[in-house]
Amino acid sequence: xxxxxxxxxxxxxxxxxxxxxxxxxxxxxxxxxxxxxxxxxxxxxxxxxxxxxxxxxxxxxxxxxxxxxxxxxxxxxxxxxxxxxxxxxxxxxxxxxxxxxxxxxxxxxxxxxxxxxxxxxxxxxxxxxxxxxxxxxxxxxxxxxxxxxxxxxxxxxxxxxxxxxxxxxxxxxxxxxxxxxxxxxxxxxxxxxxxxxxxxxxxxxxxxxxxxxxxxxxxxxxxxxxxxxxxxxxxxxxxxxxxxxxxxxxxxxxxxxxxxxxxxxxxxxxxxxxxxxxxxxxxxxxxxxxxxxxxxxxxxxxxxxxxxxxxxxxxxxxxxxxxxxxxxxxxxxxxxxxxxxxxxxxxxxxxxxxxxxxxxxxxxxxxxxxxxxxxxxxxxxxxxxx
Amino acid sequence: xxxxxxxxxxxxxxxxxxxxxxxxxxxxxxxxxxxxxxxxxxxxxxxxxxxxxxxxxxxxxxxxxxxxxxxxxxxxxxxxxxxxxxxxxxxxxxxxxxxxxxxxxxxxxxxxxxxxxxxxxxxxxxxxxxxxxxxxxxxxxxxxxxxxxxxxxxxxxxxxxxxxxxxxxxxxxxxxxxxxxxxxxxxxxxxxxxxxxxxxxxxxxxxxxxxxxxxxxxxxxxxxxxxxxxxxxxxxxxxxxxxxxxxxxxxxxxxxxxxxxxxxxxxxxxxxxxxxxxxxxxxxxxxxxxxxxxxxxxxxxxxxxxxxxxxxxxxxxxxxxxxxxxxxxxxxxxxxxxxxxxxxxxxxxxxxxxxxxxxxxxxxxxxxxxxxxxxxxxxxxxxxxx
DNA sequence: CTTAGTTTGTCTATCCAATAAACAAAGTCG
DNA sequence: CGACTTTGTTTATTGGATAGACAAACTAAG
Numbered sequence: 043x044x045x046x047x048x049x050x051x052x053x054x055x056x057x058x059x060x061x062x063x064x065x066x067x068x069x070x071x072x073x074x075x076x077x078x079x080x081x082x083x084x085x086x087x088x089x090x091x092x093x094x095x096x097x098x099x100x101x102x103x104x105x106x107x108x109x110x111x112x113x114x115x116x117x118x119x120x121x122x123x124x125x126x127x128x129x130x131x132x133x134x135x136x137x138x139x140x141x142x143x144x145x146x147x148x149x150x151x152x153x154x155x156x157x158x159x160x161x162x163x164x165x166x167x168x169x170x171x172x173x174x175x176x177x178x179x180x181x182x183x184x185x186x187x188x189x190x191x192x193x194x195x196x197x198x199x200x201x202x203x204x205x206x207x208x209x210x211x212x213x214x215x216x217x218x219x220x221x222x223x224x225x226x227x228x229x230x231x232x233x234x235x236x237x238x239x240x241x242x243x244x245x246x247x248x249x250x251x252x253x254x255x256x257x258x259x260x261x262x263x264x265x266x267x268x269x270x271x272x273x274x275x276x277x278x279x280x281x282x283x284x285x286x287x288x289x290x291x292x293x294x295x296x297x298x299x300x301x302x303x304x305x306x307x308x309x310x311x312x313x314x315x316x317x318x319x320x321x322x323x324x325x326x327x328x329x330x331x332x333x334x335x336x337x338x339x340x341x342x343x344x345x346x347x348x349x350x351x352x353x354x355x356x357x358x359x360x361x362x363x364x365x366x367x368x369x370x371x372x373x374x375x376x377x378x379x380x381x382x383x384x385x386x387x388x389x390x391x392x393x394x395x396x397x398x399x400x401x402x403x404x405x406x407x408x409x410x411x412x413x414x415x416x417x418x419x420x421x422x423x424x425x426x427x428x
Numbered sequence: 429x430x431x432x433x434x435x436x437x438x439x440x441x442x443x444x445x446x447x448x449x450x451x452x453x454x455x456x457x458x459x460x461x462x463x464x465x466x467x468x469x470x471x472x473x474x475x476x477x478x479x480x481x482x483x484x485x486x487x488x489x490x491x492x493x494x495x496x497x498x499x500x501x502x503x504x505x506x507x508x509x510x511x512x513x514x515x516x517x518x519x520x521x522x523x524x525x526x527x528x529x530x531x532x533x534x535x536x537x538x539x540x541x542x543x544x545x546x547x548x549x550x551x552x553x554x555x556x557x558x559x560x561x562x563x564x565x566x567x568x569x570x571x572x573x574x575x576x577x578x579x580x581x582x583x584x585x586x587x588x589x590x591x592x593x594x595x596x597x598x599x600x601x602x603x604x605x606x607x608x609x610x611x612x613x614x615x616x617x618x619x620x621x622x623x624x625x626x627x628x629x630x631x632x633x634x635x636x637x638x639x640x641x642x643x644x645x646x647x648x649x650x651x652x653x654x655x656x657x658x659x660x661x662x663x664x665x666x667x668x669x670x671x672x673x674x675x676x677x678x679x680x681x682x683x684x685x686x687x688x689x690x691x692x693x694x695x696x697x698x699x700x701x702x703x704x705x706x707x708x709x710x711x712x713x714x715x716x717x718x719x720x721x722x723x724x725x726x727x728x729x730x731x732x733x734x735x736x737x738x739x740x741x742x743x744x745x746x747x748x749x750x751x752x753x754x755x756x757x758x759x760x761x762x763x764x765x766x767x768x769x770x771x772x773x774x775x776x777x778x779x780x781x782x783x784x785x786x787x788x789x790x791x792x793x794x795x796x797x798x799x800x801x802x803x804x805x806x807x808x809x810x811x812x813x814x
Numbered sequence: 815c816t817t818a819g820t821t822t823g824t825c826t827a828t829c830c831a832a833t834a835a836a837c838a839a840a841g842t843c844g
Numbered sequence: 845c846g847a848c849t850t851t852g853t854t855t856a857t858t859g860g861a862t863a864g865a866c867a868a869a870c871t872a873a874g
Contacts, residue, residue, distance in 0.1 A: 049439065049832060050860050056434035057861085074822055083862050088823060111821025112869040195778055203778065281743045281776055289673045289691070289736050298739060298774040305675070350675050353684060357667045358744065388684040390667055392581055392589065435861060436831050443832085460851055469833050474852060491840095497850025498840040 054090075055426050057082060061090045062422075065100055065119050066144075072106060072114030091117060098123045098182035099425075121146060124183030124421060127174050128414025129167065129190040130232065130406075133158065133207045133259075136167055137406070140174040141414045143186070143421070145243050149177040158208050168222055175223070187226040187417030188219060191235030191409040193262075198273075200229040206295070207259065226424070228416040232256060232409045233280070234271050236402070237264025239412030240365050244403040252363040253355050254408075255282075257348065257370035261303035264412075265359070283307070287350055302354075306347035308369055314340055323369060330376045338376055345377030349384025356389040356397050367402035374401050440476075441812050443468060447476045448808075451486055451505050452530075458492060458500030477503065484509045484568035485811075507532060510569030510807060513560050514800025515553065515576040516618065516792075519544065519593045519645075522553055523792070526560040527800045529572070529807070531629050535563040544594050554608055561609070573612040573803030574605060577621030577795040579648075584659075586615040592681070593645060612810070614802040618642060618795045619666070620657050622788070623650025625798030626751050630789040638749040639741050640794075641668075643734065643756035647689035650798075651745070669693070673736055688740075692733035694755055700726055709755060716762045724762055731763030735770025742775040742783050753788035760787050 057080075064076045077087045094100040101120050105113040121144040130137040132155075140149040151170055155163055175185055192215065194205025200216025220227045237254030240246045246254075250269050256262040261283030265272040272280070283303035284296050291300025304310055308323055318336060320326050329337040352364050370377075382399055389397070402408050443466075450462045463473045480486040487506050491499040507530040516523040518541075526535040537556055541549055561571055578601065580591025586602025606613045623640030626632045632640075636655050642648040647669030651658040658666070669689035670682050677686025690696055694709055704722055706712050715723040738750050756763075768785055775783070788794050 050436075050858085053434035053436070053439060053860065056438075060434075072822075077823095084823065085825080085863085086861055089860085108821070108870055110819080110871045112823080114822060281746075281779070284743045284776060285671070285740045286673060286736055286774065287675045289733065296776055298743075298776075347675065350672055354671045357670045357684075360667075388672065390670060390682055390684075393667070436829085439831060458851075463852095470852065471834085471854080472832055475831085494841055494850070496842045496848080498842095498852080500851060 057086065058090050058093065059426055061087060062094060062099065062119070065094075065117055069118040070103060070106065070116035071118075072116055074114055076117075119144070120182075122179065123181050124186040125178040125181065126186055126414045126417035126421070127171055127188040128410045128412070128417065129171065129188065130235070130410035130413060131163075131167065131190055131192045132232075133193055136163075136170050137410045138170045138174050139407070139410050139414055140177055141411075141418075143418055145411060145414060145418065148179075149174055158210075160210055160213055163208075164218065168219075171219070171223065183421070185223075185225055186421035187228065188223065189228045189230075189235070189413035189416035189420075190215065190219070191230060191232040191413045193232050196229050196231055200227060202229065226417070226420050228413075228420055230271070230413075230416060231262060231264070231280075233262030234264040235410075235412035235416065236262075236367050236408035237266050237365075237412065238271055238415050239404055239408040239410070240367060240402055241266045241269065242415045243411050244408060245365050245400040246363055249362045249398075251359070251361045252365060253282075253359055253361045254365045254367055254402075255348075255352065255355070256368040256409075257307055257366060258368040259307060259309045261307050261351070262368075263355070282351070282355060285351065285354060287347070287354070302347070302351040306344055306351055310347070311340060311344050311370075314343065323372075327372055330373070341373055341376035342380045344370070344373070345380030346384050348377065349381045350388065352381070352399070353385050353388035356385065356393050360393045360397070362396060363398040363400050365400045365402055367404075367408050371401045371405070443472065444476050444479065445812055447473060448480060448485065448505070451480075451503055455504040456489060456492065456502035457504075458502055460500055462503075505530070506568075508565065509567050510572040511564040511567065512572055512800045512803035512807070513557055513574040514796045514798070514803065515557065515574065516621070516796035516799060517549075517553065517576055517578045518618075519579055522549075522556050523796045524556045524560050525793075525796050525800055526563055527797075527804075529804055531797060531800060531804065534565075535560055544596075546596055546599055549594075550604065554605075557605070557609065569807070571609075571611055572807035573614065574609065575614045575616075575621070575799035575802035575806075576601065576605070577616060577618040577799045579618050582615050582617055586613060588615065612803070612806050614799075614806055616657070616799075616802060617648060617650070617666075619648030620650040621796075621798035621802065622648075622753050622794035623652050623751075623798065624657055624801050625790055625794040625796070626753060626788055627652045627655065628801045629797050630794060631751050631786040632749055635748045635784075637745070637747045638751060639745055639747045640751045640753055640788075641734075641738065641741070642754040642795075643693055643752060644754040645693060645695045647693050647737070648754075649741070668737070668741060671737065671740060673733070673740070688733070688737040692730055692737055696733070697726060697730050697756075700729065709758070713758055716759070727759055727762035728766045730756070730759070731766030732770050734763065735767040736774065738767070738785070739771050739774035742771065742779050746779045746783070748782060749784040749786055751786045751788055753790075753794050757787045757791070 060080050065071055073087050073091055077084045100117050102115050103118050106116040121142040124143050126141050128139045134155050136153050138151045139147055141147055192202050193207055195203045197203055202213040202215050204211055216227045216229045233256040236256050240254055246252045252266050254264040263280045263282040265280050284298055284301045286298050286300045287302045288300030292304045293299050294301040294304050315326055330341055404411055446466050451457055459473050459477055463470045486503050489502050489504050492502040507528040510529050512527050514525045520541050522539050524537045525533055527533055578588050579593055581589045583589055588599040588601050590597055602613045602615045619642040622642050626640055632638045638652050640650040649666045649668040651666050670684055670687045672684055672686045673688045674686030678690045679685050680687040680690050701712055716727055790797055
């Protein structure tokens with residue numbers, strides 16, 4: 043009914059989180075440094091650090107430099123006290139990764155999908171997860187969770203409501219996987235996962251507010267506000283690919299007209315390239331690289347429309363950064379200039395001052411790493427409540 | 429440097445807030461009921477309630493009904509222990525209100541503005557505030573703060589950076605007013621204030637996530653997420669009036685092209701109505717009321733474009749409600765049907781399920797009441813930190 | 815080498831908020 | 845009237861944070 047009430051256990055959880063976060067950010071660190079940075083009393087820090095050591099989350103790694111007194115005992119987070127699984131479930135591939143608790147990759151596995159029917163795909167998915175689990179070294183917490191990024195709409199029960207390109211409807215993915223593996227499972231949209239991946243491990247490190255624009259066959263977007271994924275009222279949001287940028291433009295399968303993704307996605311590019319005799323992105327990229335004028339113009343068209351939509355996003359969210367990801371980010375050399383100019387011309391000056399226009403650093407790994415991060419974040423969140 | 433650390437004072441503040449909020453929501457309430465609803469121990473509640481009584485925030489109002497035992501002592505919030513000032517600074521008017529701590533209006537004052545130069549306007553503004561302050565009854569906390577909604581961009585220091593219709597630039601409004609009155613001052617955009625006003629006192633009561641669309645000469649928007657105003661990375665955001673809905677449409681003074689407000693605002697309406705011999709909204713409303721076909725068509729055009737932009741908003745934020753406010757809400761009878769149809773046709777089905785399309789209930793008072801609410805919220809926030 | 819001063823991390827006594835349990839006061843109902 | 849309920853306070857206890865004392869470990873100046 044009401045908010046969780048405050049008691050001493052809450053204080054301890056909060057302060058433990060502060061100590062752990064200090065170590066995560068600034069390791070190696072001594073107890074004295076943690077005390078100074080956090081404002082917590084030395085005695086408090088000592089006690090909490092001892093708890094963390096007892097829980098196998100932190101260890102002492104020997105003496106550090108002295109500045110004229112007793113040498114400090116340096117502490118570090120034990121990233122290998124647990125492992126996370128991150129999955130990027132694509133339309134024709136499954137990418138999976140096993141990472142430690144700091145997102146360092148331990149094992150990786152990719153497989154192509156021939157069918158898109160749920161049953162064989164789920165079978166392959168489970169095989170992939172099982173193999174990754176088998177590769178995890180022995181450790182205190184084992185596998186702490188499974189995160190999955192999917193190309194579709196997910197509700198807050200982790201059911202995949204609708205995935206147009208897979209032609210799936212109402213697949214209770216979270217329940218299926220947690221029944222199978224008896225582990226915490228987090229499911230989210232591919233763009234949300236990508237946003238988190240880039241925020242944590244890619245181009246958006248240390249940037250608290252960003253928008254990730256996943257430009258593939260369609261356009262998906264993920265919103266990170268204050269380092270947290272933003273979800274709308276009913277748990278799914280950010281369908282900015284279906285913002286109408288041409289009020290009476292091409293009809294979209296979503297029912298709207300003139301959706302952004304009808305003009306700035308890979309699909310839009312391929313459609314306008316068909317008369318020139320191209321039918322995939324790779325050949326277009328090759329043609330652009332060899333300097334074909336008509337193809338370069340096509341990319342500039344995409345760049346402009348991407349810029350139009352991004353200017354809209356900047357005006358609405360005023361983020362610190364916008365990150366272009368997914369397949370179209372490969373076209374960076376041929377779209378970046380037009381894109382940047384368009385955004386500069388169209389976005390409001392006050393918002394432009396601080397916004398950075400970036401391209402994904404993790405490439406095809408954005409969503410997979412973000413999925414792993416969801417699992418890791420879930421583990422830390424559980425630490426706080428138990 | 430780091431997060432605020434947890435100590436016992438924090439617990440007490442949190443639990444005091446829980447108790448106070450229970451009383452605010454459910455008054456009249458007994459100590460026993462608060463204990464049961466909040467999960468706090470009876471003794472804890474007793475102690476915290478005593479503190480609140482000592483601070484003149486709560487009072488006992490006598491015995492309540494018994495259900496077979498000792499009669500409970502009922503408690504209520506003392507709304508009149510403090511008063512707030514809310515100001516709506518418009519382009520050609522100043523509206524001011526004095527409310528108690530629950531937003532009940534005690535005094536109200538409107539004045540027309542002839543000039544728009546800063547000096548005379550500020551003078552009139554100060555006179556308005558002073559007169560309202562003079563009307564406040566004696567009470568424990570006096571005037572707890574001044575909130576002001578302004579037609580322009582505000583930074584997080586409360587400076588009015590740019591107000592196109594007033595032709596103001598860089599007016600440090602917050603500093604001026606707090607110097608003058610020695611009171612806490614909150615400045616925000618008119619649309620943000622309106623959003624808060626409708627969320628708290630108007631059509632959006634109890635709706636945690638909503639978007640308020642202020643349709644006047646331009647279009648402004650205010651975003652309430654989880655009952656709090658959302659601000660972007662640099663403190664100002666939500667310029668959805670400048671989302672481009674016609675990628676290569678009419679150039680806007682903001683530098684962008686095809687901005688929503690070029691097609692769906694009062695300005696857009698007046699422009700298309702000029703050939704018919706109209707030059708203000710009032711005469712158009714009158715003509716529509718008398719059934720003039722060509723005018724009705726104009727309103728339908730506005731309704732359609734409003735719907736196009738609102739569908740975009742619904743797709744992006746998936747709010748619980750969208751509230752149309754400001755002057756154009758008077759045109760409700762002639763735009764609502766078209767607007768509703770357009771949104772239904774264009775927004776994504778999953779998002780539509782839960783969204784309500786509402787019109788402002790407070791009319792021209794939205795922003796003013798929201799401004800008062802900003803001052804009240806500031807008072808409660810200070811209670812928690814001191 | 816000696817000695818003074820510094821830094822680290824632990825220990826001790828104390829404070830304070832929440833809590834359970836006991837309790838007195840004030841009621842209902844048969 | 846007596847058994848039972850409900851309310852709100854009192855009392856003793858718990859547990860986490862804290863200040864300050866302290867021992868250990870170190871640097872550097874003389």
